[in-house]
Amino acid sequence: MEAISPALLHAWLAGRSLARGLPAPVADRGGYRVDTRSDSEYCRWVFAASHPDLSALACEVDQPGRLIKLCGDDEALRRLLPDGWQVHPPAFFMQAGSWPGSRSLPAGYRCETLLVGPVCHVAILGEDGTSAASGYAAETSEALVFDRIVTAPAHRRRGLGAGVMAALRAMRTRHDVPELLVATEEGRCLYQRLGWRVLSPYATAERAA
Template sequence: MTGRSLARGVPAPEADRGGYRVDTGSDSEHCRWVFAAPSSNLSALAREINQPGWLIKLCGKDEMLRRLLPDGWHLHAPAFFMQSGTWPAARALPAGYRCETSVVGSVAHVAVFCDDGDMAASGYAAETGTAFVFDRIVTAPAHRRRGLGAGVMAALRATRTRPDIPELLVATDEGRYLYQRLGWRVLSPYATAEFAA
């Protein structure tokens, strides 16, 4: 969680109710709580929340989180907490694309541009003392299936200063297949719920 907060420029997570709270403060999300396992604290928190923008996340399956919530909550699309394994050899970007990398403090940003100057793919990563966390790996629809996502990941990985720490990310269901092709494995489903009534 600390790596994600760094990558997004939001406050560091704070221990709260047996999980961790991050005050994200964006237009669509005021706050999120992340729990490593089901607990009565999670259920009690959900009963206190009565407006959108306050998210509860659980390292577990959607149905596990659903059982802990009162009425008025809906689940977001499934996601997966993943860790890298053996990476394939890095490949050059296809002709017509160029990659730019910037590192500010412990946060790296990679952008892939096509010849007309449009951004075709991008991503972020943050390195903490205990993990290297990838975040917001995105390829524009018109540029998918050309290896750009893998190129972004390889360029971000090249900014690491500590090869001994694990590489982590949270993937969408669609993104999971890209990462599995790159040698990543699922550590846990990652369920998200938001009050919607």
């Protein structure tokens, strides 16, 4: 694993915010803050590495829905937190390497693409017109960021996730920026088969309600 630079972390966060229609990340407490303001999450602070202000911040937070995230493993984050915090299941900060050749979709599926400014949405539809797989990507001057790659349970193990990724990548206009995402444990397996590599674990903690 390697250290994540603040610039690379910012590139991913900025693209993710674009893909989700969220405010841009702002520098705060030695990391970056994103004011998500959803029903389940008020804001998040994301750190490229351990920082003294992370522990101080965790001591100040007294409500759930304020997440602290670290490019590091769960234990590294736990060591920086006071009592009363819960660590979420692990995730992984990843970057694309060499991609395999394009693949055709299985019979009965079709791909629809919607491009709105720098954000692309891809949906793979089944014969009945329902969504079988989908995902988003946002392109900035710093990165191409993939987000919310999902395959419906009934359509898994058919290469549809790889099809979504390929369709999103085909819409890019820049070839000189890193391609980034954060994956769950399950998603990591798919992306590694596509030539992606893990740069760092990505840990999340939230104050218990």
